[in-house]
Amino acid sequence: MAPSQNALAVGAVQAAIPQTDPPELYLLPFSKGLYTVPQSAIMSYPKRANVMVSGEALGELLVSKAPEKWLPYCHPDTLCRIKGEGGSNCVYTTFSVEGHPEERRFLRFVSATVAEKNFKKIKEELKDRPIANERQAIRMKVLNWNKLVDCPNRPQLSPELEKWVAVAAGDLVKSAEVKPEAKKRPKPGQSAQNETETMMGEYVVDQKFVKKPRNSTTRIIETDGVVHVLFYKNAVDDEDANDI
Numbered sequence: 001m002a003p004s005q006n007a008l009a010v011g012a013v014q015a016a017i018p019q020t021d022p023p024e025l026y027l028l029p030f031s032k033g034l035y036t037v038p039q040s041a042i043m044s045y046p047k048r049a050n051v052m053v054s055g056e057a058l059g060e061l062l063v064s065k066a067p068e069k070w071l072p073y074c075h076p077d078t079l080c081r082i083k084g085e086g087g088s089n090c091v092y093t094t095f096s097v098e099g100h101p102e103e104r105r106f107l108r109f110v111s112a113t114v115a116e117k118n119f120k121k122i123k124e125e126l127k128d129r130p131i132a133n134e135r136q137a138i139r140m141k142v143l144n145w146n147k148l149v150d151c152p153n154r155p156q157l158s159p160e161l162e163k164w165v166a167v168a169a170g171d172l173v174k175s176a177e178v179k180p181e182a183k184k185r186p187k188p189g190q191s192a193q194n195e196t197e198t199m200m201g202e203y204v205v206d207q208k209f210v211k212k213p214r215n216s217t218t219r220i221i222e223t224d225g226v227v228h229v230l231f232y233k234n235a236v237d238d239e240d241a242n243d244i
Helices: 055-062 067-073 112-125 134-144 192-202
Strands: 028-030 033-035 042-044 050-052 079-083 089-093 095-097 203-205 209-211 216-223 226-233
Touching (some): 055 067
Antiparallel strands (some): 079 089, 216 226
């Protein structure tokens, strides 16, 4: 269910996707909350949403800070620029996912690292592009965004500090985003691969654990469906190898 205008602060017109009727309000995820954005805070509207193939692909992108992964999604026609009361402003973008019509309402933050590296590349690619109208000119200016100039004192805008309207639980809209599974971190100083190699170096499993002889090396050979585990004693001829 979309948040109704009656549920929002009296007199505050909330930003919506242009030319939607009834208005499809933009939604800004922040921390664990979801917020609408005052129309007065929008410096530049996106012309269209980026197309993402699936919720899984969207989830993978949103957890990434790598500029090269974000580059295809930094065209000025897909960017939205939003400012706070103090003048600080940040850049966001939107995505569309087939089967999830509400996804394009979610404003996704473009980090400073991504913006400052990718926007320069996009500007260079579009330097000869003719400016057709004022709206296009405004969107192109988003590529001039600079962290030190536009948002020097905080990582990004905070809807809580701006006192923007939080969406009520009953009005929450579900995103298409599928978050990737969290990977278990290995113990400090030990990667998952090193841990496996350490265990394999100590034990061989064949219905039971077999202790590797001290001062020996191991070789595993498979022939005709039979696995041979060879223990070679160091500094001793290979003829002394034990074949299990």
